[in-house]
Amino acid sequence: MTKKGFNTTNLHCDRRDNPEHGVLHKAIHPSVAYGYEDARELAEVFQGKRAGYNYGRQLNPTVTALQNRITAMEDGIATAAFATGMAAIASTMLSLLRQGDHIISSAYLFGNTNSLFGTLQNLGIEVSFVDATDLNEVKAAIKENTRLVFVETIANPVTQIADLAGIGALCKSENLIYCVDNTMTSPHLFSPKSVGASFSVNSLTKYIGGHGNALGGAITDTGLYDWSNFANIFDDYKNQDVKLWGITQVKKKGLRDIGASLGPEAAHHLAVGSETLSLRMDKACSNAQAIAEFCAAHPKVNQVYYPGLPTHPQHGRARELFSGFGGIMSIDLIEGVDCFDVLNALDNVVSSSNLGDTRTLAIPVAHTIYYEMGAQRRASMGIADSMIRFSIGIEEIDDLLADFETALA
Numbered sequence: 001m002t003k004k005g006f007n008t009t010n011l012h013c014d015r016r017d018n019p020e021h022g023v024l025h026k027a028i029h030p031s032v033a034y035g036y037e038d039a040r041e042l043a044e045v046f047q048g049k050r051a052g053y054n055y056g057r058q059l060n061p062t063v064t065a066l067q068n069r070i071t072a073m074e075d076g077i078a079t080a081a082f083a084t085g086m087a088a089i090a091s092t093m094l095s096l097l098r099q100g101d102h103i104i105s106s107a108y109l110f111g112n113t114n115s116l117f118g119t120l121q122n123l124g125i126e127v128s129f130v131d132a133t134d135l136n137e138v139k140a141a142i143k144e145n146t147r148l149v150f151v152e153t154i155a156n157p158v159t160q161i162a163d164l165a166g167i168g169a170l171c172k173s174e175n176l177i178y179c180v181d182n183t184m185t186s187p188h189l190f191s192p193k194s195v196g197a198s199f200s201v202n203s204l205t206k207y208i209g210g211h212g213n214a215l216g217g218a219i220t221d222t223g224l225y226d227w228s229n230f231a232n233i234f235d236d237y238k239n240q241d242v243k244l245w246g247i248t249q250v251k252k253k254g255l256r257d258i259g260a261s262l263g264p265e266a267a268h269h270l271a272v273g274s275e276t277l278s279l280r281m282d283k284a285c286s287n288a289q290a291i292a293e294f295c296a297a298h299p300k301v302n303q304v305y306y307p308g309l310p311t312h313p314q315h316g317r318a319r320e321l322f323s324g325f326g327g328i329m330s331i332d333l334i335e336g337v338d339c340f341d342v343l344n345a346l347d348n349v350v351s352s353s354n355l356g357d358t359r360t361l362a363i364p365v366a367h368t369i370y371y372e373m374g375a376q377r378r379a380s381m382g383i384a385d386s387m388i389r390f391s392i393g394i395e396e397i398d399d400l401l402a403d404f405e406t407a408l409a
């Protein structure tokens with residue numbers, strides 16, 4: 001049988017999983033605990049000898065169904081879902097890394113991931129921040145105790161694109177775990193597996209859920225990393241296929257120790273949202289392209305950051321790797337134009353911190369999400385005081401363009 005398309009697979013997966021009453025949507029299972037007629041079965045579930053559910057923090061059927069969707073989207077082997085994207089990243093790092101380990105991270109990083117990596121440094125895990133658009137910088141940072149490389153696909157808010165394929169080849173030759181945060185591209189625009197990623201991370205809160213009505217995060221193992229090379233796997237998780245060692249440790253330790261589990265109601269919202277991912281994303285990409293071109297030609301705009309513009313430093317890389325340039329676009333205003341005045345003059349654009357919503361959202365980044373890190377680190381990330389980041393939505397393009405025209409006038 002030929003492999004079905006991204007949308008077909010996602011739209012029909014729940015009803016093919018032998019659901020109660022032939023329901024088309026996986027049911028929301030609110031139960032925290034699961035009863036067994038034969039207590040021996042319960043023991044076997046605990047011992048991993050039988051598939052089944054024991055306690056809602058570790059596993060829930062509605063969450064399992066969502067995990068399976070994400071695994072299919074990423075062409076992976078298994079997914080662990082968490083309460084938020086940050087919970088997915090934190091649980092992965094804390095489950096797999098130990099004191100004395102070293103990781104290499106892109107310096108162009110989501111602010112909260114940057115904060116988490118600071119926490120890891122305080123716990124005795126070394127972190128080197130490098131310009132990951134340049135493979136040589138990543139290569140030069142490798143040390144004997146390096147375990148993992150972490151990058152984002154399109155970095156927030158300046159839209160730098162790491163040398164995703166080059167780093168993939170490097171990680172393979174150096175036996176390093178390669179963790180790609182695919183949130184900005186989503187599995188519709190990019191497959192981290194295609195560049196050799198070991199893990200793909202998605203904040204489900206953003207494009208996959210897509211409606212700003214539920215938080216969630218996931219980490220998917222692509223099946224490419226050889227876990228027999230990794231020193232930090234506990235013996236308890238080695239009595240199975242070696243491909244599953246890493247994700248099993250993330251699921252078992254991450255959910256058990258940190259407990260940031262995804263709830264069934266949120267999993268349901270995210271699963272329904274995911275059904276229109278490709279439609280929403282394509283519309284957001286075409287809207288963002290048109291607005292980026294409009295802003296690039298506008299005298300009040302000093303600089304536009306959007307991978308779809310031929311002037312973007314990694315435009316060629318984006319064209320080669322992604323099937324679209326994304327819905328995130330940032331601008332710097334010329335001197336004397338106040339970013340707050342522009343934001344307040346926009347009508348169909350909401351001042352808000354989220355991204356990946358159906359609505360167009362905008363935020364003055366230096367004054368909000370990147371405020372706490374200070375002026376020096378902001379400057380090193382290329383974030384100007386007048387920068388506005390837009391998460392372009394799926395409104396009619398004429399309404400958005402008219403809005404930008406008025407606000408910038």
Ligand SMILES: *Cc1c(COP(=O)(O)O)cnc(C)c1O
Nearest residue numbers: 084085086110181183203205216
């Ligand atoms: C939002 C975001 C996260 C964190 O996701 P939450 O669901 O908000 O915790 C991680 N990485 C990137 C690139 C994001 O945009």
